Amino acid sequence: MPDKIAITLDVNGKSYDVNVEPRRSLADVLREDCGLTGTHLGCEHGVCGACTVLVDGRPVRACLMFGVQAEGKAIRTVEGLADGDVLHPLQKAFWENHGLQCGFCTPGFLMLAVGALEENPAMSEAELRDVLSSNLCRCTGYQNIVKAVRLAADEMRARRA
Amino acid sequence: MSGIGVPARRLEDGPLLRGEGRFAADCNAPGQLHMRVVRSPVAFGRLLGVDAGEASTLPGVVAVWTAADVADLPPIDFRMTRIEGLAPFRQRVLAADYVRYVGDPVAVVFATDAYVAEDAADLVFCDIDELDPVLDPLADPSPFMPETQPGLLSEPAVVRKGYGDIDAAFAAAHRVVELTVRVGRHSGVPMETRGALAVHDAARDILTMHGAAKVPHYNRDAIARMLGRDRERVQLSEGHVGGGFGIRGELYPEDVLVCLAALRLRTPVKWVEDRREHLLAANHSRDQTHRLRAAVDARGFILGLDAEFFTDQGAYVRTHGGTVTDLAAGLLPGPYVIPAYRVAGHVRLTNKTPAGTYRAPGRYETTFARERLVDRIGAELGLDPIEVRRVNLIPEDAMPFHRGLDTLGTHVVHDSGRYHDLLDRTLAHVGFDDERKRAAERRSAGEAVGVGLGWFVEKSGLGPKDLVRISLAGDGRLEIVTGVASIGQGVETALAQICAETLHLPIETMRVVHGQTDRIAYGMGAFASRVTVMTGSAVQIASAGLLATARAAAATMLQAAPDALGFDGGVFASPAGASVSLQAVAAHFEASGKVLAAEGEFAADHMNYPYGIHIARVRVDRETGGVAVERFIVAYDIGRAVNPLLVEGQIAGACAQGIGGALFEEFVYDEGGQPLAASFVDYLMPTCHEVPDVETFLREDAPSPLNPLGVKGAGEGGITAVGAAIAAAIDDALGRPGLVSRLPVSPARLHALISGR
Numbered sequence: 001m002p003d004k005i006a007i008t009l010d011v012n013g014k015s016y017d018v019n020v021e022p023r024r025s026l027a028d029v030l031r032e033d034c035g036l037t038g039t040h041l042g043c044e045h046g047v048c049g050a051c052t053v054l055v056d057g058r059p060v061r062a063c064l065m066f067g068v069q070a071e072g073k074a075i076r077t078v079e080g081l082a083d084g085d086v087l088h089p090l091q092k093a094f095w096e097n098h099g100l101q102c103g104f105c106t107p108g109f110l111m112l113a114v115g116a117l118e119e120n121p122a123m124s125e126a127e128l129r130d131v132l133s134s135n136l137c138r139c140t141g142y143q144n145i146v147k148a149v150r151l152a153a154d155e156m157r158a159r160r161a
Numbered sequence: 162m163s164g165i166g167v168p169a170r171r172l173e174d175g176p177l178l179r180g181e182g183r184f185a186a187d188c189n190a191p192g193q194l195h196m197r198v199v200r201s202p203v204a205f206g207r208l209l210g211v212d213a214g215e216a217s218t219l220p221g222v223v224a225v226w227t228a229a230d231v232a233d234l235p236p237i238d239f240r241m242t243r244i245e246g247l248a249p250f251r252q253r254v255l256a257a258d259y260v261r262y263v264g265d266p267v268a269v270v271f272a273t274d275a276y277v278a279e280d281a282a283d284l285v286f287c288d289i290d291e292l293d294p295v296l297d298p299l300a301d302p303s304p305f306m307p308e309t310q311p312g313l314l315s316e317p318a319v320v321r322k323g324y325g326d327i328d329a330a331f332a333a334a335h336r337v338v339e340l341t342v343r344v345g346r347h348s349g350v351p352m353e354t355r356g357a358l359a360v361h362d363a364a365r366d367i368l369t370m371h372g373a374a375k376v377p378h379y380n381r382d383a384i385a386r387m388l389g390r391d392r393e394r395v396q397l398s399e400g401h402v403g404g405g406f407g408i409r410g411e412l413y414p415e416d417v418l419v420c421l422a423a424l425r426l427r428t429p430v431k432w433v434e435d436r437r438e439h440l441l442a443a444n445h446s447r448d449q450t451h452r453l454r455a456a457v458d459a460r461g462f463i464l465g466l467d468a469e470f471f472t473d474q475g476a477y478v479r480t481h482g483g484t485v486t487d488l489a490a491g492l493l494p495g496p497y498v499i500p501a502y503r504v505a506g507h508v509r510l511t512n513k514t515p516a517g518t519y520r521a522p523g524r525y526e527t528t529f530a531r532e533r534l535v536d537r538i539g540a541e542l543g544l545d546p547i548e549v550r551r552v553n554l555i556p557e558d559a560m561p562f563h564r565g566l567d568t569l570g571t572h573v574v575h576d577s578g579r580y581h582d583l584l585d586r587t588l589a590h591v592g593f594d595d596e597r598k599r600a601a602e603r604r605s606a607g608e609a610v611g612v613g614l615g616w617f618v619e620k621s622g623l624g625p626k627d628l629v630r631i632s633l634a635g636d637g638r639l640e641i642v643t644g645v646a647s648i649g650q651g652v653e654t655a656l657a658q659i660c661a662e663t664l665h666l667p668i669e670t671m672r673v674v675h676g677q678t679d680r681i682a683y684g685m686g687a688f689a690s691r692v693t694v695m696t697g698s699a700v701q702i703a704s705a706g707l708l709a710t711a712r713a714a715a716a717t718m719l720q721a722a723p724d725a726l727g728f729d730g731g732v733f734a735s736p737a738g739a740s741v742s743l744q745a746v747a748a749h750f751e752a753s754g755k756v757l758a759a760e761g762e763f764a765a766d767h768m769n770y771p772y773g774i775h776i777a778r779v780r781v782d783r784e785t786g787g788v789a790v791e792r793f794i795v796a797y798d799i800g801r802a803v804n805p806l807l808v809e810g811q812i813a814g815a816c817a818q819g820i821g822g823a824l825f826e827e828f829v830y831d832e833g834g835q836p837l838a839a840s841f842v843d844y845l846m847p848t849c850h851e852v853p854d855v856e857t858f859l860r861e862d863a864p865s866p867l868n869p870l871g872v873k874g875a876g877e878g879g880i881t882a883v884g885a886a887i888a889a890a891i892d893d894a895l896g897r898p899g900l901v902s903r904l905p906v907s908p909a910r911l912h913a914l915i916s917g918r
């Protein structure tokens with residue numbers, strides 16, 4: 001077995017000391033070593049986006065990045081979205097608008113949308129669709145996902161104002 | 162209170178939104194080993210040997226098994242549609258004499274780490290004497306395993322059905338219309354890949370498999386049989402399931418292998434496939450070629466339909482047996498009268514991944530074929546295809562309509578339907594004449610825009626029966642225990658709403674248990690759009706039973722006659738004005754050491770038949786052959802909608818899958834039988850760019866007389882006629898009736914058609 005390296009990851013504001021092989025993907029490190037199984041793996045080749053997390057604020061495919069590359073960066077996963085019992089506006093909007101069925105793609109879509117909306121809360125419908133087209137969902141036909149993100153964007157904008 | 166008909170948000174969403182779901186890959190047990198499957202790299206060949214020498218020496222590898230290690234296991238048996246002659250073509254858990262598709266499991270590696278298991282699997286060498294693969298299901302049948310099973314040919318069965326005097330129909334024909342069409346090979350492809358964790362509790366001698374789905378009770382029995390254990394000593398447990406669509410949760414070789422390994426290796430064993438494996442190993446579907454001949458009169462009325470079709474079953478016959486072919490043969494006539502019908506459905510084996518059911522199995526294919534035929538009849542007779550449909554639709558006064566044949570072992574009887582009425586309403590709702598006019602205007606302005614329509618009849622509510630137990634605790638918590646499975650479709654919420662309709666309790670206080678074989682004696686699972694119909698009816702019956710028991714007790718408590726009690730908002734009230742809540746009655750039961758509970762069982766001999774219409778408007782790019790779906794409408798009569806929000810979600814999701822199958826998705830093979838669509842880069846599923854917002858036109862005009870709720874299943878009708886409607890719209894856009902005869906209409910294929918190559 002290749003040698004393991006000791007690293008410290010900053011995930012959702014908590015630090016995790018883990019010993020991992022250099023070839024281990026960030027997704028596997030999060031899931032298996034940090035115990036954060038909310039980040040899902042749908043393809044492990046960068047297409048489906050189920051593994052999307054935020055690294056220093058930007059959406060990243062956690063299956064395409066090595067865990068060791070994430071050291072020293074601020075990682076955010078779906079587990080860190082809600083504030084205790086209070087859901088994030090995006091989570092709430094997904095719930096209210098039936099933006100999920102099986103829920104497997106949901107963490108990836110949530111993190112993708114959070115990253116995009118935090119960067120630009122005033123995205124147009126077309127820009128939103130462009131962003132959301134980078135992830136796959138097999139259950140919903142997307143319309144309720146797009147709707148939920150649009151409504152959450154409105155709310156996030158209103159909150160900022 | 163969220164009773165029937167309320168668009169309530171779902172009970173199941175909380176953990177899924179917070180990343181707290183428990184999907185198969187999220188299950189772990191201390192000391193677990195990781196299993197990795199070594200798969201055949203070639204499509205067809207004699208398996209001469211497997212060399213695992215180098216793999217076994219890798220640190221961390223605990224065991225490597227080949228066919229010899231599992232020789233005592235029987236092949237995986239059929240769950241459904243056990244047609245005579247299929248048995249020799251069942252798949253063994255590891256290939257023994259021959260490999261028959263790229264992906265056929267030949268060995269399994271067990272290691273302490275998933276990465277190591279994968280490394281070791283790469284080191285296993287398969288010595289295979291390659292043979293020429295059979296890839297064309299229309300080719301003459303050829304040997305299945307030439308040396309070891311001499312005489313066994315690749316056509317295990319032909320399903321024949323029919324009724325009426327077909328020869329007389331053709332003798333009387335004004336014209337005979339013929340057509341050959343093909344639906345490509347695609348499948349459910351859920352976002353979660355398959356996975357399982359098997360744990361043997363030696364102290365109690367209970368083997369538990371986590372990661373079950375769809376049919377946990379059946380699979381528990383099947384695994385117990387294969388491993389020679391009592392079924393009481395096998396449990397299947399379903400956590401969250403990342404999409405089912407017919408393919409997930411069937412019994413596959415890998416499920417049996419993890420269970421066997423947990424027993425033999427005396428430690429938990431986990432297996433999670435990667436996406437490539439999923440595309441190579443999980444059930445494929447569709448892939449039918451239909452040759453249809455219709456005898457029609459001058460109005461386009463179909464006097465007789467003579468059909469022959471071929472199902473490309475792939476390498477083996479899996480758990481579905483002949484289901485897809487049987488359903489296709491039984492339901493091809495769809496919504497039309499067709500007084501005489503004859504069909505031969507050929508099950509053909511090829512050297513591709515084995516096939517099974519996928520959402521609307523046999524209906525997506527036959528709806529495409531039949532609706533293409535009706536369009537062709539219109540074109541050949543110079544009639545409006547909508548009028549041809551009107552002439553052929555089963556009239557309302559013929560309901561219930563006996564088709565005169567069987568499918569899935571039940572008579573096909575259309576239980577209720579107002580087909581002409583739905584057609585009129587839908588055309589008006591959509592503004593169909595305007596749609597056509599505007600499309601024509603845009604065509605004159607140079608665009609290639611067209612409108613198409615497809616009619617479909619679905620089926621739902623497959624029996625034989627379902628059992629439900631409901632109990633109400635004194636603190637107000639209600640539990641509904643079912644034998645059903647959840648595959649992400651919102652089962653918990655829908656069943657809670659049905660219960661709330663009778664008991665007037667908030668659905669948030671209800672817990673719906675599903676997919677746990679240790680909690681209820683039997684359960685048929687989640688397939689064939691049966692859950693709302695079968696389990697929902699059982700919930701309704703159990704709720705009514707619980708209410709009756711509570712009413713009797715409340716009557717005693719309130720000193721009134723049971724019949725005299727009113728029940729509103731969860732509270733019984735006597736004529737004298739005294740009242741007691743349902744919860745208080747439950748507390749009263751508890752105080753005397755009893756539980757307020759009831760069981761409900763619902764049985765059905767016949768399926769019911771929801772129906773609908775798909776209408777598509779598309780724009781074709783003549784340069785690239787690309788097709789943009791601009792508008793899509795699904796009109797669907799499901800008798801009664803338990804939760805319209807969820808029904809619309811089912812329809813939109815199914816429709817997106819239908820668009821995938823119509824335009825993009827296809828398991829393509831090269832001449833050597835190598836799969837060319839083995840990743841999401843090559844197997845193209847629609848994103849939100851390719852799928853429009855689907856408009857649903859939900860109707861409740863023809864409730865089913867076959868169940869107490871009047872419901873028909875809603876899970877499949879969003880997909881059924883997508884291929885048919887889009888094909889018709891493309892024809893219209895290009896002004897070339899009958900142009901599209903094959904799905905998917907990929908840009909390359911359409912471009913070739915447009916440029917006449």
Ligand code: FES
Nearest residue numbers: 042044046049063
């Ligand atoms: S799992 Fe990372 S993109 Fe699919």
Ligand code: FES
Nearest residue numbers: 101105137138139
């Ligand atoms: S909700 Fe199932 S994949 Fe998106």
